[in-house]
Amino acid sequence: MNKTILHWSYLNFKDVPMDLFLYEDLEEVYLKENYISVIPKWLLNITTLKFIHLAGNNLGELPMDIYMLENLEFLDVSNNELKELPPTLGLLLNLQQLNVSGNQLSELPVELSSLRNLEQLNIAKNLFRRLPVQLSECVRLNELNVSDNEALVHIPERISNLPMLQSLAADRCALIYLPAALSKFMNHVRIFHNTAINYIPMVYERFYQNFYDNRQRTTPISINRKGLFWIRELETNCRLVLPVGTRTVFPVPSLENRVTLYDDCLHAIQTLNRSTPVYENSALHRLLPEPYISSHINNGPIARCTNTTCSRCLYTSYYFMVVKRRGSTSKQLFTCNFCTNRCALLWLGSNEKKYYQLPWRVSDDDDDDPEPESGK
Ligand SMILES: [Zn+2]
Known part of the structure; x- marks a missing residue:
């Protein structure tokens, strides 16, 4: 018909x-x-x-x-x-x-x-x-x-x-x-x-186009900074806002080699309940101390391990790198998130010819952007 x-x-x-x-x-x-x-x-x-x-x-x-x-x-x-x-x-x-x-x-x-x-x-x-x-x-x-x-x-x-x-x-x-x-x-x-x-998080590198180079040095002041986690990248003195939910970032290399027990728990809960969202799983919902864990689970991972053979979900803490391409005219900053220092070093080992790390430090609320340079 x-x-x-x-x-x-x-x-x-x-x-x-x-x-x-x-x-x-x-x-x-x-x-x-x-x-x-x-x-x-x-x-x-x-x-x-x-x-x-x-x-x-x-x-x-x-x-x-x-x-x-x-x-x-x-x-x-x-x-x-x-x-x-x-x-x-x-x-x-x-x-x-x-x-x-x-x-x-x-x-x-x-x-x-x-x-x-x-x-x-x-x-x-x-x-x-x-x-x-x-x-x-x-x-x-x-x-x-x-x-x-x-x-x-x-x-x-x-x-x-x-x-x-x-x-x-x-x-x-x-x-x-x-x-x-x-x-x-x-x-x-x-x-x-x-x-x-x-x-740009490294996971976007394959979509990268020169257009994105028009980055500005500052985040608009109108943004409510409360609850945001941000770092200061020290080569260009640029402030980077990290994903909401970020609590701790570790430098690479680091003496530690693992993310917190808390993230391990979140990962385990998520893996066990892949098919049902937590707010629909009443049994699990009752067990979780509200709203602490469930909000992280509900919001999902904020990143995945950049080491693609690992790809582990990351929730609140991760090893972090800011990198640039070697020998490129592009000023584009890429960031990497890793589950462990080990994953970070593995990734760096096979990508060192292509990228180099930039120094950074955790920034706080009082850390204002410098006055924009007047048009020199
Ligand atoms: Zn990993």
Whole structure:
């Protein structure tokens, strides 16, 4: 049986035409670039619908009852006037592609975490300041676009580390650092014009382009520094913000050879419960002293060991290096995170011809950036 597809884009519709009801087994409807301001209730009864394209209309909201479209796989409501999304979107369990870019959204409902079939999510050009870490339960996500959210300072590591994530776009945000835990299958990263990023975790080296060299010396003052862990790189006197959750960083080489017992515990708990998020595992949840351990587990590892034969998850403490490429004109700083001094030395041993280490020290709140040099 052929599926029914309606192409009703660019027709100056102010309302969704009732004629839609005349079509049997309607699966796809294109209503792009009309003037539709409301999704009518009756439309939600056409449960055969799998595909709705409503980009470029005047929608001010999505109906709470949208969950009735239980077979919906594709929803594009980009370039409308949405200020919030109904939590019931999380009940569209067959949804594979969701595009809400170009609206005025500032929060994503945590209920989207139920969308276990979601593969593509586009939330670009909105007003997001943060992303809910629960988005990391969308385990099939392979394409995430958060570009042009000018106040977005952070992408949770647990999201960047999603097992199937292949493409991440975060151009023109306000990221203060890049998540150092990155999906192994990532093959496309865009991070142009995040002017506060002044170093790149080694895991991004394969995506590195000269464009990222336009780094600025300072982190914008508007950032609330409370809770941030940062270091001072001493060759260029640059301040680097380390991933949120960082508690201790050890230099390389170091006399110690292991990360804390605390990180070992977190690693063990995570490994045991790989399949179930902690906040859904009530038995485990009761055992954990709130909110101490569970918050680290819920937020996931903040990096992986740069020694790729190890790749161990790192949670709060790690051995740390700032390196530059030898003989390169690029000023780009790369950073490495290791589980042990041993892993760090192994990595350095096989990469010494390519990189050299820069000195650094842990920085504190009073450690202000020097006055920017006047234009000499
Ligand atoms: Zn390691």
